[in-house]
Amino acid sequence: MANQRVLVTSWIVPEDDPSLEVLRAAGIEIVMARRQAAHTEDEMVELLKGISGVVAGSDRYSEKVFASTRELKVISRVGVGYDAIDVKAATEHGVAITTTPGTNQDAVADHALALILAVARRIVDFDRFMRAGDWNRPTPADVYRQTLGILGLGRIGKGVARRGRGFDMRVIAYDPFWDDEFARANQVERVGLDDVFRQADFISLHLPSSAETLRIVNAERLALMKPTAYLINTARGTLIDEDALYDALVSNRIAGAGLDVTSEEPLPASSELWDAPNLFLSPHCSGRSKQTTALATGIFRDNLARYLAGQPLTNLVDMKAGF
CATH class of the missing domain: 3.40.50.720 (NAD(P)-binding Rossmann-like Domain)
Incomplete structure (x- = not known):
């Protein structure tokens, strides 16, 4: 050697x-x-x-x-x-x-939950307001007993499901390779892909990057989401059509998003995502x-x-x- x-x-x-x-x-x-x-x-x-x-x-x-x-x-x-x-x-x-x-599945699952709490409870916004001397208190969203939708029920998705159940959330999920034993034990409901977008208050992505999952979150599926719903991605940036996400955020079609990953990393200074409202970003650090x-x-x-x-x-x- x-x-x-x-x-x-x-x-x-x-x-x-x-x-x-x-x-x-x-x-x-x-x-x-x-x-x-x-x-x-x-x-x-x-x-x-x-x-x-x-x-x-x-x-x-x-x-x-x-x-x-x-x-x-x-x-x-x-x-x-x-x-x-x-x-x-x-x-x-x-x-x-x-x-x-x-x-790293526990760290990523923790981070996904942290992003859910950050976007719903507006943690970063409140900190920014306070530092600017602004006693601004817009009403945040609830997490407890809301519906959590998970795309991809592998190791990380399962960890997020367990954490969601800890908040007494209704957990629904889509995965082509369904683990029925885990789902029964953790009260996870199996639904179709589009039904996750229709029903969930928070959608957390945990699918691998592949030709089949490329931009699986597109304009059509974003249009299925509730206007009060949030999108969370700690998986791969290629899962989301970022132009469509930007449009959905700017038009208030959805309530917000939390991204640990983007299609290009680091996120270029020219990306329009920097100007998107109600978007929380972290630098692909969820597994750390x-x-x-x-x-x-x-x-x-x-x-x-x-x-x-x-x-x-x-x-x-x-x-x-x-x-």
Whole structure:
């Protein structure tokens, strides 16, 4: 393993992380290129020269990137999502992809609930009013005993459902792969996709990014929402037609939205979303916490030990199935 070079772009893995010390002790050179914004394709092509492994953030790995290097053997994604990676191209170029599943679902579910409370109770607005010396007290919305609609009842969606039940909310959900046992145990009602938009007071998105889910929240579905309803997205920015969301907010067609993710990140200064009313934003940080970082780096550290020992890696992305 000596003379190999590993690139670190993941923001959550510090330079002195014990996982990297393991690699250094084995004679592997660590190349640090950490930053919060994702690197571009051209930047990745340059960074990957002479690199055999990557501790990856949310950088884009396209056919162009994979074709530029023969040394790259493994991408270890410190996180769960890998939609920025062209899995087909990785397969064709013999590059393994690993993730750290089961580490951030509680943090994301917490953040989704925090956004629900922030938009409904107008927490950020009230803070801004107070700091401006304005004793302005517009009437906020209720959360308790309202209807929570969830798109995607996977690990995170289930966590949001449990939290919603803690607020005695009626929880409805749409998921093509329905977990009936969980739904019965947690009083989650199964409804159709459009019915979530028609019935919910708060809609929380927890679907993966795919061709099928691209802009699944479009103008037609936003038009189904109650004018008092709110949209929450802690999943992927590509789930929402952002032009349609902007129009819905400006026209007061819906009451508001809370976004932790956008289709382009960081959100460009030119985006019209900055001017949208009743919109609360956070910088794709919902999966971040001290606990999730420790869990993710623990899984990553185990895979490093396997890599150094020449053993099979765990949590490999299924290249044929795409998950």
